[in-house]
Amino acid sequence: MRDFRNSLIPRVLTVAGSDSGGGAGIQADLKTFTALGVFGMSAITSITVQNTVGVFGVWNLPPEVVYAQIKVVVEDIGVDVVKTGMLSHSGIVEVVAKAIKDFNIQKLVVDPVMRAKSGDPLLKSSDELALKELLIPLATIITPNIPEAEALTGIKIKTVEDMEQACKLLYSLGTKAVLVKGGHMEGDRLVDVLYDGSSFEYLIYERINTKNTHGTGCTLAxxxxxxxxxxxxxxxxxxxxRDYxxxxxxxSLSIGKGHGPLNHMWQFYPSL
Known part of the structure; x- marks a missing residue:
């Protein structure tokens, strides 16, 4: 086990919404950070009333409160990487982008969360422009799934070639890299496409036959x-x-009546 007493533990800040069901959002992010041996911190953007079945309410925090959370964490503890998830309206996107620039954050992972696993909307289409113009240009990598990539690019994605085209269009927005996730494609073998502006990488994996995939996108990012x-x-x-x-x-865990959560601690407790 690594001894952190004489070294600085890596620090990751998640800026995202709270999932009361514990499977996605801030809760999934912090579980992932813990499982992978980094120190997790959070700036909550929204409080969702949510379980495995759906989203029953959303209360957004004032943008100045989101900014203040980021500010105090950066100024005291410091941040090596910021990961963003649910940014529910343009005002929140604006202050997060401002914070990234104000505090000179060098590594930013943007998960452009638009809908919950249940299909409930988490970002209005009218606010997508702020995401494209203000935050994506600051990103080290963005990680859209196929519906998110379609919404951001305006193209239909049916094939790997379509995913490649989407990668190029998203890369042109200013991010350093794009990962278009293939989980919404049909078939037993799925492909994620990674593009860094010069070449493509293809991550091929087997589809696992389970409905318990709530929080997959949050966890990957x-x-x-x-x-x-x-x-x-x-x-x-x-x-x-991707392997994690x-x-x-x-x-994954068969919890609840809908899409159950992942087992973030599977490396330690695989038989939960």
Whole structure:
């Protein structure tokens, strides 16, 4: 076990919404950080009334409160990587982008959360422009799933070639890299497409037959952020994060009446 007494533990800040059901959002992010050996901190953007079945209410925090949370964490503890999730309206997007610039955050993982696993909207289409213009240009990597990539690019994605086109369009917004996730494609073998502006990488994996995938996107982005904070290069961080998520899905938990959560601690408790 690593001894942190004489070294600084990697520090990752999640800026996202709270999931009262514990499967996604801030809760999934902090579980991932703990499992992967980094110190997790949080700036909550919204409080959702949510379980495995759906989202029953959303209360957004004032943008100045979101900014203040980021400010006090950065000024005291310090941050190696910021990961963003649910940013529910343009005012929150604006202050998060301002904080990234004000505090000179060098590594930013943007998960452009637009809908919950249940299909409930978490970001209005009218606020997507702020995400595209203000935050994505600051990102080290963005991690949209196919519906999110379609919304951000305006194209339909049916094939891997379509995913490649989406990657190029999203890269043109200013991010340093794009990971378009293929979990919404049909078939037993799925493909995530990673693009860094010069070449494509294809992460191929088997579909696991389970409905318990609540929080998959949050967890993947948080795992990427964790590995970046630990000093891995981007491509290696993405690959290791993908492996971690695959294990968390394989050992997922049958909790609740809807889409159950991943087992974020599967490496320690695989038989939960």
């Amino acid at each position: 948080s795992a990427i952020a964790s590995y970046l904070a630990k000093g891995l290069e981007l491509k290696e961080a993405v690959k290791k994060a 998520v695959q294990g968390a899905i394989k050992h």
